[in-house]
Amino acid sequence: MDFSLDKKHALAQQLFKEFAEKEVKPNAQETDETEVFPRANVEKMAKAGFFGITVPKEYGGQGCDPLTYVMAVEEMSKVCGTTGVILSAHSSLCVDPILFWGTEEQKKKYLPDLASGKKLGAFGLTEPGAGTDAQGCQTKAVEDGDSWVLNGSKCFITNGKEAEIYCIIAITDIVEGKRGPQKKFSMFIVEKGTPGFTFGTKEKKMGIRGSSTYELIFQDCRIPKENMLGARGKGFNQAMHTLDGGRIGIAAQALGLGEGAIDCCVNFVKERKQFGKSISAFQNTQFQLADMATRMEAAKHLVYAAAYAKSTKPVYSVEAAKAKLFAAEAAMDVTTKAVQLMGGYGYMRDYDVERMMRDAKITEIYEGTSEVQRMVISGALLK
Amino acid sequence: MNIIVCIKQVPDTAGGVVFNPDGTLNRGAMLTIMNPDDKAGLEAALRLKDQYGAHVTVVTMGLPKAEDVLREAMAMGADEGVLITDRVLGGADTWATSSTIAAGIRNLDYDLIITGRQAIDGDTAQVGPQIAEHLDIPVISYAEEIKLDGDYIIVKRQYEDRYHEVKAKLPCLITALAELNEPRYMTPGGIFDAYDEKKVTVWGRADLKDLDDANIGLNGSPTKIAKASDKVRKGAGEKKADLDPQGACDYIMGKLTEKHVI
Numbered sequence: 001m002d003f004s005l006d007k008k009h010a011l012a013q014q015l016f017k018e019f020a021e022k023e024v025k026p027n028a029q030e031t032d033e034t035e036v037f038p039r040a041n042v043e044k045m046a047k048a049g050f051f052g053i054t055v056p057k058e059y060g061g062q063g064c065d066p067l068t069y070v071m072a073v074e075e076m077s078k079v080c081g082t083t084g085v086i087l088s089a090h091s092s093l094c095v096d097p098i099l100f101w102g103t104e105e106q107k108k109k110y111l112p113d114l115a116s117g118k119k120l121g122a123f124g125l126t127e128p129g130a131g132t133d134a135q136g137c138q139t140k141a142v143e144d145g146d147s148w149v150l151n152g153s154k155c156f157i158t159n160g161k162e163a164e165i166y167c168i169i170a171i172t173d174i175v176e177g178k179r180g181p182q183k184k185f186s187m188f189i190v191e192k193g194t195p196g197f198t199f200g201t202k203e204k205k206m207g208i209r210g211s212s213t214y215e216l217i218f219q220d221c222r223i224p225k226e227n228m229l230g231a232r233g234k235g236f237n238q239a240m241h242t243l244d245g246g247r248i249g250i251a252a253q254a255l256g257l258g259e260g261a262i263d264c265c266v267n268f269v270k271e272r273k274q275f276g277k278s279i280s281a282f283q284n285t286q287f288q289l290a291d292m293a294t295r296m297e298a299a300k301h302l303v304y305a306a307a308y309a310k311s312t313k314p315v316y317s318v319e320a321a322k323a324k325l326f327a328a329e330a331a332m333d334v335t336t337k338a339v340q341l342m343g344g345y346g347y348m349r350d351y352d353v354e355r356m357m358r359d360a361k362i363t364e365i366y367e368g369t370s371e372v373q374r375m376v377i378s379g380a381l382l383k
Numbered sequence: 384m385n386i387i388v389c390i391k392q393v394p395d396t397a398g399g400v401v402f403n404p405d406g407t408l409n410r411g412a413m414l415t416i417m418n419p420d421d422k423a424g425l426e427a428a429l430r431l432k433d434q435y436g437a438h439v440t441v442v443t444m445g446l447p448k449a450e451d452v453l454r455e456a457m458a459m460g461a462d463e464g465v466l467i468t469d470r471v472l473g474g475a476d477t478w479a480t481s482s483t484i485a486a487g488i489r490n491l492d493y494d495l496i497i498t499g500r501q502a503i504d505g506d507t508a509q510v511g512p513q514i515a516e517h518l519d520i521p522v523i524s525y526a527e528e529i530k531l532d533g534d535y536i537i538v539k540r541q542y543e544d545r546y547h548e549v550k551a552k553l554p555c556l557i558t559a560l561a562e563l564n565e566p567r568y569m570t571p572g573g574i575f576d577a578y579d580e581k582k583v584t585v586w587g588r589a590d591l592k593d594l595d596d597a598n599i600g601l602n603g604s605p606t607k608i609a610k611a612s613d614k615v616r617k618g619a620g621e622k623k624a625d626l627d628p629q630g631a632c633d634y635i636m637g638k639l640t641e642k643h644v645i
Contacts, residue, residue: 008574008578008579011578012571012574015571015574018568049570050571053571061572062571063572072571
């Protein structure tokens with residue numbers, strides 16, 4: 001069993017590293033400070049083909065595998081968590097469901113612009129009253145002639161307002177189940193600019209501050225019937241499957257944040273002198289760094305294994321949950337330790353690690369909290 | 384149009400430099416990159432391909448691992464690669480290298496050949512023009528800008544304080560400067576194609592025609608390296624803290640005159 005990357009993936013990693021260092025890193029701090037969506041990064045990534053990494057060539061994509069995509073998110077996140085999540089949400093949460101459940105017509109209509117990055121994608125499941133309890137969603141879609149009419153709202157939507165294409169979950173039917181009435185959800189493609197589709201307030205966040213997080217509001221929003229994505233009533237399962245993929249992307253983001261913090265920290269401790277010697281000469285620094293590097297290496301194996309599972313297995317919920325759980329908690333721990341090792345400097349906004357620590361926290365929360373991941377993993381063990 | 388771009392895998396200046404006992408570079412032991420001038424030459428070829436349509440072949444001579452730099456070039460958009468590699472070709476100086484590469488190019492169809500001005504390891508700037516001499520075609524060096532005009536190529540050639548606009552009939556050879564352009568990134572799909580779809584042809588000594596054994600490898604190299612070493616650290620400079628501004632100027636001017644700098 002060979003754990004090293006083959007030449008193809010090693011070259012892709014080299015590309016993402018070089019791109020991140022040259023194009024993304026220089027404006028990461030400003031992106032965080034100003035909370036302005038990094039449009040320039042998006043345009044450069046679009047030109048480089050990063051928004052269609054796993055999209056087949058016939059739809060204008062790059063025709064690569066999930067591991068390549070995961071490495072892209074990892075390398076962007078090493079230098080800028082915001083840029084990492086823009087790429088992840090677009091690819092995992094909008095491109096993937098269209099690829100999985102789109103009709104040939106839908107694929108031809110939406111994928112080329114998404115793959116080229118001409119249009120950005122987003123996904124709407126979470127609502128003010130429905131986070132982990134996704135079944136609590138209230139947004140409804142009612143059939144009316146040759147349209148569906150959407151009413152309701154979605155919150156905390158990544159790439160909100162910046163995206164052009166949204167995959168939205170809404171209730172389409174209520175059926176009588178064993179335990180009373182049961183909601184049936186469906187997934188829809190909604191385009192920005194559709195009458196009745198507007199944006200609420202922009203969220204102010206602790207981290208990933210350049211990422212555009214908005215409320216989506218649907219008021220008698222009429223969309224064509226052919227915009228239903230997948231089968232009627234299957235939306236909840238589709239959403240869960242989409243999130244399995246999304247979790248691998250977020251796990252890659254967490255992985256990058258942790259690795260990025262180690263890179264910063266290693267450079268710092270070699271230069272910082274206390275008591276007449278570099279702080280890297282102290283055993284506490286050495287042991288902390290050893291633990292940090294070991295945790296991130298373990299996270300990397302889980303994340304890459306989950307990406308591999310996505311390319312080889314129809315269901316990869318447990319692999320994705322383990323990768324996200326471990327990588328997110330490792331990222332939080334490692335970025336916190338990096339700040340501690342760097343002391344007062346680490347706490348200052350002039351150094352990248354304080355931003356990485358704030359960015360890391362969200363990876364334990366969005367696209368399924370660490371607690372949800374534990375439910376998924378234990379659920380599979382105890383079934 | 385068929386364009387050949389000659390590229391070289393060179394040591395990454397960010398890594399260390401390792402020498403063989405005979406003074407030549409131990410290329411196998413060093414981190415490598417595509418030579419920057421060559422990368423600009425490749426980008427120029429790819430832009431001509433985007434604009435006019437062309438088949439771009441990248442050619443390199445080196446160790447078997449030089450295949451990596453061909454794959455990188457193909458990931459940027461080159462159509463195919465040719466690797467010239469053979470133990471008997473090792474240790475070549477510019478004469479032996481240009482003789483060998485020219486022999487390889489004789490096996491290919493070409494309208495335009497682009498090389499980098501010079502490689503960051505040897506810094507000779509000789510191989511490109513020598514290839515043109517071997518092939519008996521015109522050469523335009525130090526290209527800042529390249530335009531195609533029917534059967535002709537028009538090149539802005541860099542000079543110290545000006546440029547020359549030079550026109551040549553194809554086929555011809557151009558040497559490119561890193562300043563010529565900003566090379567594009569590889570694309571992820573391009574990388575997959577470079578490994579899964581595109582072809583690297585490997586040629587050894589036996590595949591090279593019209594090439595005299597007296598002109599190849601270390602034995603065919605008229606240049607002999609007497610000694611090679613890492614950069615030697617210079618001694619500390621002279622410090623003068625006791626001068627007023629006028630005195631400091633006079634002192635510096637005096638030193639510069641003394642050393643015949645001015």
